[in-house]
Amino acid sequence: MKRYSVFAVAREALRYHTGWERAWRSPEPKRHYDVVIVGAGGHGLATAYYLGKNFGITNVAIIEKGWLGGGNTGRNTTIIRSNYLQDPSAAIYEKARSLYETMSQDLNYNVMFSPRGVIMLAQTEHEIRGYKRTAHANQQQGVQTEWITPERVKELVPIINLHGPRYPVLGGLWQERGGTARHDAVAWGYARACSDMGMDIIQKCEVTGVRVENGRTVGVDTTKGPIDCDKLGMVVAGNASVLAEQAGFRLPMESVALQAMVSEPIKPCMDVVVMANTVHGYMSQSDKGEMVIGGGTDGFNNYTQRGSFHHIEETVRALVETFPMVSRLKMLRQWGGIVDVTGDRSPIISKTPVENCFVNCGWGTGGFKAIPGSGWAMAELMATGHSPLTEEFSMMRFREGKFIDESVAAGVAH
Ligand SMILES: Cc1cc2nc3c(=O)[nH]c(=O)nc-3n(C[C@H](O)[C@H](O)[C@H](O)COP(=O)(O)OP(=O)(O)OC[C@H]3O[C@@H](n4cnc5c(N)ncnc54)[C@H](O)[C@@H]3O)c2cc1C
Numbered sequence: 001m002k003r004y005s006v007f008a009v010a011r012e013a014l015r016y017h018t019g020w021e022r023a024w025r026s027p028e029p030k031r032h033y034d035v036v037i038v039g040a041g042g043h044g045l046a047t048a049y050y051l052g053k054n055f056g057i058t059n060v061a062i063i064e065k066g067w068l069g070g071g072n073t074g075r076n077t078t079i080i081r082s083n084y085l086q087d088p089s090a091a092i093y094e095k096a097r098s099l100y101e102t103m104s105q106d107l108n109y110n111v112m113f114s115p116r117g118v119i120m121l122a123q124t125e126h127e128i129r130g131y132k133r134t135a136h137a138n139q140q141q142g143v144q145t146e147w148i149t150p151e152r153v154k155e156l157v158p159i160i161n162l163h164g165p166r167y168p169v170l171g172g173l174w175q176e177r178g179g180t181a182r183h184d185a186v187a188w189g190y191a192r193a194c195s196d197m198g199m200d201i202i203q204k205c206e207v208t209g210v211r212v213e214n215g216r217t218v219g220v221d222t223t224k225g226p227i228d229c230d231k232l233g234m235v236v237a238g239n240a241s242v243l244a245e246q247a248g249f250r251l252p253m254e255s256v257a258l259q260a261m262v263s264e265p266i267k268p269c270m271d272v273v274v275m276a277n278t279v280h281g282y283m284s285q286s287d288k289g290e291m292v293i294g295g296g297t298d299g300f301n302n303y304t305q306r307g308s309f310h311h312i313e314e315t316v317r318a319l320v321e322t323f324p325m326v327s328r329l330k331m332l333r334q335w336g337g338i339v340d341v342t343g344d345r346s347p348i349i350s351k352t353p354v355e356n357c358f359v360n361c362g363w364g365t366g367g368f369k370a371i372p373g374s375g376w377a378m379a380e381l382m383a384t385g386h387s388p389l390t391e392e393f394s395m396m397r398f399r400e401g402k403f404i405d406e407s408v409a410a411g412v413a414h
Contacts, residue, residue, distance in 0.1 A: 001196040003108050023188060024195035029202050029227050033061045035382065036220060036229035038207045038243060040064035042073040042183075042368065043360055044235035045190035045201075046375020047382070052197040054376070055383040060199040061229075063222060065206035069187030072237050073368065075305075075337035077260050077282070077294040079273055080369040081118045081178035083145040085134050086404050088392035089346060090141040095389060096373025100181060103372060109189030111181045112287065116272050118178030119153060121322075123167035123278040131173040148174045156272050164321040167278050180273060180284055186371060210247040216355040217247070231382055232357045238303065238338030240348075240361035249353045251361065252398045254341050256297045258365050259307025261315070261334040265289030269325070281318030283326075291329060293319060297339060297365060307336030339364050344403035349378055349390040358382050359395065 002008060002021060012019055035051060037044045040062045051057040064070075080100055082093035099106075100113050122128045131147060138145040150162050153172050162169040191201055202224065209221035210232065219228035234243045238255040265288050275282035282294045295315030298308050312334060319326045342348060342362040347370070349360045360378045363370060377389035392404055 001192065023192040024201055026203065027200045029061060029063075029200065029205065029222070029224050032228040033200075034059040034229065035231045035233065036060070036227060037062045037233040037235055038220065039071070039234070039236040040068035040187070040191070040201055040203065041071045041235065041237060042069070042186050042190070042371035043237075043363070043374050043378070044233070045187055045194060046371050047233055047235060047360065047378040048194045048199055049190045050376045050379035051383060052194065052199065054379060057383060058197045058199055060194070061227065062194065062199060062201045063205050063207055063220070063227070064201070064203045067203050068191050068201060069184055072337040072339060073187050073371070074184050075260070075335055076183055076368040077284070077292050078180040078183050078368060079118060079178070079275070079282070079284070079294075079366075080113075080181060081175045082143050082369070083120070083134055083138055083173055083175045083178070084406055085137050086346075086406060087141060088404055089406055090138065090143050092373045092377060092389050092393075093370055094141070094143050095376060096370045097177065099372035099376065103181070103186070103189065107189035107193050109185060109192060111185040111189050113179065113181040115177045115179040117156070117174065117176045118273040118275065119148070119156065119172040119174050121153065121169050121274065121276045121278075122171045122173070123164075123169060123276065125170075127278060128170055131171070135173055144177060145173055145175045148172050157270055157274055159269055159323050159325055160274065161322060161324055164279070166321060178273065183368060190375075207243065207246075210243065210354075210357070212247060212354050212357075217357040230356065233360065233378065233382055234358070235360045235378070237361060237363065237367070238340045240340050240359060244352070244359065247352065247354050247357055251348065251359070251395065252343060253348070253362055254301050255303060255338050256300070256341060257302055257304050257307045257336040258295070258297045258339045259311055259334060259336040260292070260294045261312070262286070262293065262332050263291040263329040264332055266291070266329070274322070276318060276322045279318035279321060281315045281322060283319060283323065290332065291326070297341070303338055305336050305338060307334070341365070343398065345406045346404040347374070347393055348395045349374065349381060349393045350395040351381070351385075352395065
């Protein structure tokens with residue numbers, strides 16, 4: 001594959017842009033692969049990428065029922081941070097955050113990583129205690145975060161209202177190297193790199209059955225016919241329990257719709273990401289000038305990619321009291337994704353009761369930020385049978401009661 005560079009742009013400018021190649025191939029599936037990954041979201045594509053890059057495994061198919069990046073990866077509000085409380089979480093999210101820093105160079109694809117800083121507002125005494133505790137834990141874990149005063153919050157976000165009608169802003173947890181990246185570009189960059197390594201990305205191909213013989217995965221049935229494989233990775237977010245059922249085991253997971261919206265584009269007014277978890281709304285400004293706004297999850301399990309009306313009202317109410325200027329904004333569009341939520345609000349990256357079948361799911365409302373770290377760890381687990389980053393995230397923790405409680409960092413937050 002030709003590299004993207006300033007010279008390539010100049011060359012193509014001189015020949016009317018006729019020499020660009022397709023970023024990835026769209027092949028028909030082969031009958032057998034060493035590894036099949038189901039789900040061409042960020043986590044599936046990153047897993048395939050690191051299987052090739054770190055372990056030289058390239059006879060890989062990534063099977064996607066829709067279009068690549070069309071699941072939650074292309075629907076999120078792109079917040080990247082690593083200020084989680086528990087050690088295993090801080091380790092994997094910080095690994096991911098650090099990989100984001102060099103992702104554009106690694107993939108030779110501009111993912112527009114913007115480490116503009118993320119503030120999580122504290123609006124109750126309870127939140128102050130929770131975030132100060134996280135700040136101390138992060139210091140021990142080598143994750144750079146700090147507790148900041150309301151005055152510093154105002155300095156960083158001049159449009160904020162510190163004295164909301166329901167909850168005042170009492171301070172915040174600030175991660176200066178957190179930020180955002182362009183979500184589609186993350187999927188596209190990984191897809192291009194995977195295709196370049198010879199992997200097959202097969203879109204519009206649904207996995208309809210998992211074939212298991214003598215307790216071992218031997219392949220999948222798809223809408224394009226059966227495909228055999230030596231190892232199978234299920235990386236399908238909100239559809240993970242559906243696929244697990246096809247393989248004959250159950251996952252402790254619920255699927256719910258989470259929604260977001262964007263406003264009309266306006267002049268630059270806020271250059272950090274702000275999350276207000278008590279009133280529950282969060283906002284950042286995209287490079288185009290739109291205000292990107294995130295809301296809550298539906299209170300009932302469902303597989304609709306829409307989200308319900310009352311959440312729109314709640315989110316807008318939270319935003320208007322935190323940033324009064326929002327009351328004058330016109331909203332352009334709203335959408336939803338199906339998020340996969342576990343009881344302890346931590347992901348599952350694990351072997352399964354079926355031999356050679358691995359699962360990566362449960363990232364819930366906050367897995368975009370984890371994509372490179374998760375792919376790195378899942379690839380290591382699939383290639384070698386063990387990864388230090390995934391040890392605690394086994395699905396067996398729900399049987400053994402070894403929960404990784406991240407309900408403060410990840411229950412509603414993203
Ligand atoms: C509105 C919203 C806002 C969010 N905001 C943030 C945020 O700010 N920061 C953050 O870190 N995270 C955020 N998230 C969460 C984040 O988007 C997800 O955790 C992450 O994208 C999950 O990636 P994935 O690759 O696991 O799943 P997905 O991107 O959903 O990919 C899974 C893929 O599997 C495919 N698939 C499913 N079943 C099958 C099958 N049977 N056969 C073949 N293919 C199948 C699907 O079509 C899909 O493309 C948000 C999510 C939503 C919905």
